[in-house]
Amino acid sequence: MSHKTLTEKIFESHLDREPKVGEVVVVDIDFAMGQDGTSPLAIQKFYEMGGKKVLKPEKIALVIDHGAPSPNEGFSNLHKLMRDFAYEQGIKLFDIGSGICHQLIPEYGFAGPYDIIVGADSHTCTYGAVGAFATGIGSSELSAVMLSGKLWFKIPASIRVVLSGKLPAGVYSKDIILYLAKLIGADGATYKALEFDGEVIDQLSVDARFTISNMAVEVGAKAGIFPVDDKTKLWLKEHGRENVKDLSIDPLANYESTIEIDVSKLEPQVALPHRVDNVVDISKVGDVPIHQGFIGTCTNGRLEDLEIASKILEGKQIHPKVRLIVSCASKSIYLEALRRGIIEKLINAGATIIPPGCGPCVGTHAGVPSDGENVISTANRNFKGRMGNNKAFIYLASPATVAVSCLTGKITDPRRYL
Amino acid sequence: MIIRGFAHKLGDDINTDYIISGKYKFKTLDMKELAQHIFEDIEPDFIKKIKPGDIIVAGKNFGCGSSREQAPLVIKNAGLSAVVAVSFARIFYRNAINNGLPLVECDTSNIDDGDELEIELEKGIVKDITKGFEIQINPLPPFMMKLLQDGGLVEHFKKYGGFSIE
Structure with a gap:
């Protein structure tokens, strides 16, 4: 199999063999994240699993962003649980005022091409914009990653989304992804990876690509991945990731389907x-x-x-x-x-x-x-x-x-x- | 595993915000307390309408949206025994199995609210006792069946010290 999807290329780099769509694999996780709506339960489950020390604390970050600063005593107590755990375990904690997890993880250089990243937040798919296979998980799975450094995946089939034409003034990447949601529906890509292709990618900044990858989960997708180009490399370099490997899309790979969108005709979407x-x-x-x-x-x-x-x-x-x-x-x-x-x-x-x-x-x-x-x-x-x-x-x-x-x-x- | 209970029918695309609203789930890890607010935004007083062992029956894409594991935990803590739906969103699917909440994927169009159901997970059958028909279910992948039989991911890790399939 010489033609591979982005998803297959990323999993191959972790398995050292060709993955097969539909097979269940266990892989090492490059980075994992939890926020204040999901980490407290993950900490509780970590101890229930018999956990004492987080295996690779340098590969975990906890982010206080969903209620930051705390709006009530319930939140405050759960934040304290996170702060105490992060301190004890030597885990990076982004406290109030730092920002939203899905901006911080790439901004601090924790996400890049070929990385497999999981986060206890459904919008973890955001990091696909910089060539990572990134997906949302629950709290128990974050506990499992903290304990073992690993997680299981079913290798998803991929859908190629080809964006062609020229974005009209007043129409943005948000409009593209909303239009895609209209086109395929809230479950249009369930259990699958979206992979983006086409001339429009050149017209999109990395910021704009984050918007599209972020909403991949809104059509049920497991990931929403962009190939890596010079813009990605420059962005990553500015955020502490140098000498990243190329990741390019191969239209001849085994895509389950291809969706073509001519953005030239697109209106703003609501x-x-x-x-x-x-x-x-x-x-x-x-x-x-x-x-x-x-x-x-x-x-x-x-x-x-x-x-x-x-x-x-x-x-x-x-x-x-x-x-x-x-x-x-x-x-x-x-x-x-x-x-x-x-x-x-x-x-x-x-x-x-x-x-x-x-x-x-x-x-x-x-x-x-x-x-x-x-x-x-x-x-x-x-x-x-x-x-x-x-x-x-x-x-x-x-x-x-x-x-x-x-x-x-x-x-x-x-x-x-x- | 045989599960018996009465159906509570919901529609398509029931998201995890509807299962348990963000305004409650961020405040506490007490799932019994959270269960009082199950489905509140779409069906007020839902908790008062259910009996232990009852079964949620829904359309496509059940559990879409947020990754909150509180969603399957709240369903369990409300006393519900399983969710039967045409399809599930993937994070909810994993979260439910990881907490020992049985999920059944099958055509639910002929099941009505209040029907008595019997689910035989290993045989892959849902019986509508009220109407007297059987539905074939899409079986869980073998590894997920193992997780479910172990009682969830915590118990699986306690048993094997990691993922048993490595």
Whole structure:
């Protein structure tokens, strides 16, 4: 078998033999991560398994991001459990203010091509943007990795997603992945890996690729992997990973199916409540008043996203009936956004900046909507109750669409405002 | 393993946020307490409508969304005995087996709310006792059946000191 999928190439590098789709293998894990919604249970299970010392503490990170800083005593006690465990075990702990796990892991150089990474968070698939096979696991499996350094996988079949054409102004990687969700549905890639190909990849920054890989799980995929190019290599070098190996896609590999998307014809996309795959072209959304906007999250809280929003909002005021909440995906993004004047522009336009973290997206704190309100968010999920109130309505869109909608007070096509 | 109970029918794409909302699961590791809020966002008072041993029956893509292992734990702690669905999302699938919660993948279109079911996991059969028909199930992969029979991943690790298939 000379033609291999990205997934097969990555697993081959760990098995030292050709993997077969569908076979169950146990491999060494290159890095594992847990956040504050999943690590406390993993710590409990670690001890239940008879664990005393974490086998490879240098390959684990725990991140306090879902409720950071703690909104209540329950959270506080679970955070303490994580801090104590990390200290005792010599594990890297990213405490409050550091940022969101899925930004921190690649930012600190813990993710790169050919790595097999697991995280006790479903959006761990984000690191596929830099050529890793990365996937979400539960708490017990994180415990197993902490104890043994290994995990079992069923080698998934792969779907090749070919992105062709040229992205129109006002249409972004978020719109591509929302469109894919519309195309194949919330279970369109269950148990499978998505692998991205096509000329559009060159047009996407690494930040933009993270957005696409991040939402692979929203169509059920186990991973969402990009090939490695010069942009990836430069990004990795800037984040402490040098001399990485090439990882290129082979269209002749045994892909289960191929999905072709011509992005030239794409409009901005919006996911309507309460499903991520309930996606429509923005021209079909109709008149939807907005009460709160949210720019941030592991999907769209990166520098490029904040910059797009600040350019739209610069020198303007958001609609008087709208609140806009902004959260940078990490401390370093926050600092760079401050240096570039992005944060000042956002605040002057009426935005409220909250600490780097997940808060509003998962309904823990810092932006729970009221009954009957409509929220437009750059997040990856709009399930009923997701933001902490099951009587609110969440719409998902790109940072540009969110920023423009906050100006006009209703869901608005950003292309008219660029 | 034979499981007997009454069906509670839910739809397609039941995500783990619906099984247990984030606003509760972040606060505690007490699964009995969390179980009081099971399916609350889509069916208020669900916990009051179930009896020990009852079975969740759903459509496709059950357990999609977040990786929270609290989801299968809350189902177990609510006293439910199994989930029967057309298909499962992969992280939930692993999490459920890792906690000894039996999952059955099969066509559920002819099962109605309130039907009495009997599941024979090893034989790969679901019987609808109320209506008198049998459904063939997609069997668990052998390694996952072993994990389930061991009682979950913690027990498996205690027994083998690691993954038994290395």
